[in-house]
Amino acid sequence: MRFDQLKIFKEAADLQSFSKAGKKLHLTQPGVSSQINSLEKTIGIPLFDRHTHGVSLTEIGQIVYNFSVDVFDLHKKMEQQIDAIISSSDVKKITIGSTHILGTYYLPLDILDFEKKYPHITVELKVMDDHEVLTALKEKKIDIAFIEGPVQDDTVDLHLLAFDELVLVASKNDPVLDATALSNLDFKKGQLLMLEKSFGISKTLLEGLEQHTIDLHTCSNVKSNLSNIHSLKIAINAIGAFSFLPRITVQNEIRFGILEEFPMPQMQLFIPYWAATLKESHIPIIGTRFIQFFSLNQNHDLIKDIQTKIPxxxxxxxxxxxxxxxxxxxxxxxxxxxxxxxxxxxxxxxxxxxxxxxxxxxxxxxxxxxxxxxxxx
Incomplete structure (x- = not known):
């Protein structure tokens, strides 16, 4: 029996609906059903009676529910005691370094929420280029590094936070671009703009396209010397180009018709977000707490985060x-x-x-x- 399964079970019981529990927990209805079925197999007895308009607890299900209430009450008390220790800690400040994407679109709100929960703690955010973040961590100028994309570095421990989707976007009114060609991954028309190839987004894109036998190194219409998302988005409209960007960075431009998204039925690309800490380095308890706070924060509706560590x-x-x-x-x-x-x-x-x-x-x-x-x- 896993804690996440018990949480799903309790939500389904409280709401008397698998679909409503799924919406609240950001899971699909079949996903909720699957986890409930797995829990029932573990216990060996059905926990719910399924009806046309919802579900209700069986006699055994009610017993499990009563114990689940106790479990979550104990968990809440445990969290409160941990929070009390954090608030009384001598360490009152952590410094985090971040890439532009995480430092612009995600971390500011998390920092505000975290400092609201722990008013005696200060989180200093330093936003820098991708290649500078890990360097700052190794030089101990920051306590935690927030980065994205493929990472190969034996000197750091990586904590997987979440995923975002890379979407193909272009200028909405550019007559040169061929929507069908773009959706079919034919990049011969128009110009592809990328961030510098050392950036996590570019590494993810190059690896993904390589899996589909598309080698951008041989393409003459690729420009990869831009250093930030903002200038890249401006350039897309200015010169009629296209690019692959995390959905969080272009959701407003797509919504307001500034950029157009081109669906890619043949390919899906996801970029992982990480928190990195130095191996064999002591991380303040408020640092590990902030990492957990980020990964669990429900503000990130667009993030596809992993709910289990079972292969x-x-x-x-x-x-x-x-x-x-x-x-x-x-x-x-x-x-x-x-x-x-x-x-x-x-x-x-x-x-x-x-x-x-x-x-x-x-x-x-x-x-x-x-x-x-x-x-x-």
Whole structure:
């Protein structure tokens, strides 16, 4: 029995509905059903009676519910005692360094909420270029680094926070661009703008396109010397170009018709967000608390965050046990298994074999919610 399953169970019981519980917890209705079914299998007895217009607890379900109330009451008291220790700590300030995306679109609100909860603690935010953040961490100028994209550095511990989707956007009224060609990943017309290739977004994009046999290094219409998101978005409209950007950074431009999103049915790209700390370095308790606070903050409606650390091959009894090196998902990290060709689920052609909608992983994390494999190593 897992804590997250018990939380889903209690919400479903309180609301007498799987779909309402899913909306509140940012899960799909099939995902809620899957977790409830798994909990019922663990206990060995049905916990809910299913009705046309909702659900109600069985006699055994009521017993489990009563204990779940006690569990969450104890959890609340535990959190209160931890918060009291944090508030009385001698450390009253943490300094975090962040890339422009996280430092502009996510962290400011989290810092305000965190300081509201802990009024005696100050969080100093330093926003810098991608390559500068880890350097500042290693030089101990900051306590925590918030970064995105693929990271390979043996000197830091990475804490997975969440995901965002990379979307293809272009100037809304540019007659040169071919919408069909763009959606089919044909980039011969128009100009592709990117941030510098050392940036996490660019690394994620290059890896993703490489998986679809698109090598941007051979394209003459790619410009990759821009240093920030703001200038990139201005340039898209100014010169009639297109780009791949995290959804959080362009949601307003898409909503107000400044930029147009081009759907990519053949490809889905996700960028991971990380908190990085130095290995063998003491992190103040308020620092670890802030990392947890960020990853659990419900303000981030667009983030596709991972709700479980159980590997997909354990949940599904996959024939490639423990994510062997021959598994394409294991090789192509940061991609949802159902978007990668050559997996047991998708087959060599990448076509849907029909297994996804019976898969517990997909039911809980589906609808473009990715499963990151690196955390299972």
């Amino acid at each position: 997909c091959w354990e949940l599904t009894n996959c024939s490639i046990k423990y994510g062997g090196s021959e598994c394409e998902v294991y090789k192509n990290q940061c991609f949802p298994c159902w978007t990668v060709k050559g997996t047991p689920c998708k087959g060599p052609s990448g076509l849907d074999t029909g297994r996804c909608h019976n898969c517990e992983v997909y039911l809980k994390h589906g609808e473009n919610r990715p499963i990151l494999i690196t955390q299972f190593r």
